[in-house]
Amino acid sequence: MMDQLTHRGLAKLAKQYGGVLHLRMGFLHVVAISSPDTARQVLQAHDNIFSNRPANIAISYLTYDRADMAFAHYGPFWRQMRKLCVMKLFSRRRAESWDSVRDEVDGMIRAVARNSGTNVNIGELVFGLTRNIIYRAAFGSSSNEAQDDFIKILQEFSKLFGAFNVADFVPWLDCLDIQGLNRRMIKARDSLDGFIDCIIDDHIRKKKADSTGPVDTDMVDELLAFYSDEPKVSESEDLHNSIKLTRNNIKAIIMDVMFGGTETVASAIEWAMAELMRSPEDLKRVQQELTNVVGLARKVEEPDFEKLIYLRCCLKEVLRLHPPIPLLLHETAEDATVSGYHIPAKSRVMINAWAIGRDESAWEDAEEFKPSRFLRDGVPDFKGSNFEFIPFGSGRRSCPGMQLGLYALEMAVAHLLHCFTWELPDGMKPSDLDMSDVFGLTAPRAERLVAVPSPRLLCPLY
Numbered sequence: 001m002m003d004q005l006t007h008r009g010l011a012k013l014a015k016q017y018g019g020v021l022h023l024r025m026g027f028l029h030v031v032a033i034s035s036p037d038t039a040r041q042v043l044q045a046h047d048n049i050f051s052n053r054p055a056n057i058a059i060s061y062l063t064y065d066r067a068d069m070a071f072a073h074y075g076p077f078w079r080q081m082r083k084l085c086v087m088k089l090f091s092r093r094r095a096e097s098w099d100s101v102r103d104e105v106d107g108m109i110r111a112v113a114r115n116s117g118t119n120v121n122i123g124e125l126v127f128g129l130t131r132n133i134i135y136r137a138a139f140g141s142s143s144n145e146a147q148d149d150f151i152k153i154l155q156e157f158s159k160l161f162g163a164f165n166v167a168d169f170v171p172w173l174d175c176l177d178i179q180g181l182n183r184r185m186i187k188a189r190d191s192l193d194g195f196i197d198c199i200i201d202d203h204i205r206k207k208k209a210d211s212t213g214p215v216d217t218d219m220v221d222e223l224l225a226f227y228s229d230e231p232k233v234s235e236s237e238d239l240h241n242s243i244k245l246t247r248n249n250i251k252a253i254i255m256d257v258m259f260g261g262t263e264t265v266a267s268a269i270e271w272a273m274a275e276l277m278r279s280p281e282d283l284k285r286v287q288q289e290l291t292n293v294v295g296l297a298r299k300v301e302e303p304d305f306e307k308l309i310y311l312r313c314c315l316k317e318v319l320r321l322h323p324p325i326p327l328l329l330h331e332t333a334e335d336a337t338v339s340g341y342h343i344p345a346k347s348r349v350m351i352n353a354w355a356i357g358r359d360e361s362a363w364e365d366a367e368e369f370k371p372s373r374f375l376r377d378g379v380p381d382f383k384g385s386n387f388e389f390i391p392f393g394s395g396r397r398s399c400p401g402m403q404l405g406l407y408a409l410e411m412a413v414a415h416l417l418h419c420f421t422w423e424l425p426d427g428m429k430p431s432d433l434d435m436s437d438v439f440g441l442t443a444p445r446a447e448r449l450v451a452v453p454s455p456r457l458l459c460p461l462y
C-alpha cells in the first residue's frame, strides 16, 4: 500500500473509510486526517497535543538534530525560534525580502520580454525566480556560480529527505547502511557546512569592518545578531536575552527558509498560470481587470493589489485546488481522542489539506476551477480559522512565511498576465493541458507548463 500514501491515495481511502484513518507501518502508527471537522479537532481543539513534528533519520541528521524551527518539536526551543523568525526574518518590516521579490520579478519580466514569440518554459522560469528571491533574501547576493553550487546541495537534501530508508522502520539496520544513504547524508551535510560556513565568516568579517552596521541586512546578518558558541534558550520576554544561536542553528534555519519558500511559491505560480490558460474566460476577466485598474501604460505596483479582486479570487481558487504542501505532517506528543477514536502518543499524523480543499460537503462543484465562488459573502478564507481551506495550515505550526509567499505569488502572476498575452504552443487547445501532479514535500505539476508570450503593454519592458 506504500504507493497509496499520497494526498490522492489517502483522499480515496478517506472516501471509503472516513475522515480519520489509522494505518500501521511496522512499529509506526500513522493517522490520516481528511475532513474539515477532524482537521479542526487536530489543529484547534487539541493542537497542544498535535503540534510536534515527525522526523526520519535523514531529516534528523540533515537538520543537525532538529536545530531548526520547522522540524523542532513543540516546546520552549521551538517557541523562541518561531518568535525570532517571525520578528526578524518574516516580518513585513524587513523591507529587503520584499525588495528582492520586486527586483527578481522585474528581472523575470525582462527575460520573458527578450523571448517574446518563442516557447517559454513557465515552470522552469518560476522555479528559477523563487530560488533567486529566497537566495538573495537569505544571503544578500545573487552570484550565479555560488547559487548553482547551492542548488545542487538543496537537490541532494531534497532527495535524501524523501528517500525510502528501510532503517526508518527497522532501526537496527541503520548501522549496516545497506542502501548507502548514511554515507550520502554525511557528504551532503559536509557540503552544506563548507558552503554556509564561508558565507557566515564573510558576514562576520564584513560586520567587523563596518562598525556602524550594514545598511542592507540579509537573513544571515539578522541571525548573526543572536550568534554564540554556546546555545541558550529561556522563556524570557526579551528576545536577545532568551535565545542564542550556534552555527548549526543558523544553517538549519537557512535551510528551512530555502525549502519553505522556493517550491511552495513556484508551484503555486505555475498552477495559477496553468489553471488560467485552461480557463480562457477567467484569463480574459483577469486581464480586463488589470487593464481597468492599472492601464496599459505601466506595470503593476503594490497599491494596485487591493483593487485586483478577481485576480485574488483566482489565486485563492488555485490554493484551494493545489495547496503547495498537500499533506501537513504532525506528530502527537501524548495519547489523544479524535471523533471518538483513540490516537496513541508519537503517532505520525498527516492532515490532507488537498482532500479538505476538495471536500464535497464543504465546496460546491469541488473539483471545478471556479474563482467566482470567492466573490460570495461568507466564503472561507485561508487565514487559518476556516478548516475547509488550509493551504497555509492553521494554529501553532501554520506557515510563518505566508505574507511573503502571497506577495511573491501575487507579484509574479500579476506581472506575467499584465505584461504579456499568452498562447499555448503548437496549436494546443486549453482542454489538452495535462493537469496531473507529482507527489513529494510539495505537489507541483507533473509536466512543465510551456506557453508563448507576446507583449501587451505600451511601455518598454527592458
Ligand code: HEM
Pocket (backbone or CB within 6 Å): 069, 070, 071, 082, 256, 257, 260, 261, 262, 264, 265, 268, 323, 324, 325, 328, 329, 390, 391, 392, 393, 394, 396, 397, 398, 399, 400, 401, 402, 404, 405, 406, 409
Ligand atoms: C504560497 C506559499 C506558501 C505556502 C502555501 C506555504 C504553506 C505552508 C504550510 C502548509 C506549512 C505547514 C503547516 C503545518 O504543518 O501545519 C508551512 C510551514 C512553514 N513555512 Fe510555508 N508556505 C508558503 C511560503 C513560505 C515562505 C515564503 C516561507 C519562508 C520564506 C515559508 C516558511 C515556512 C516554515 C519555516 C514553516 C515551518 C513552520 C513551523 O514548523 O513552525 N513558507 N508552510
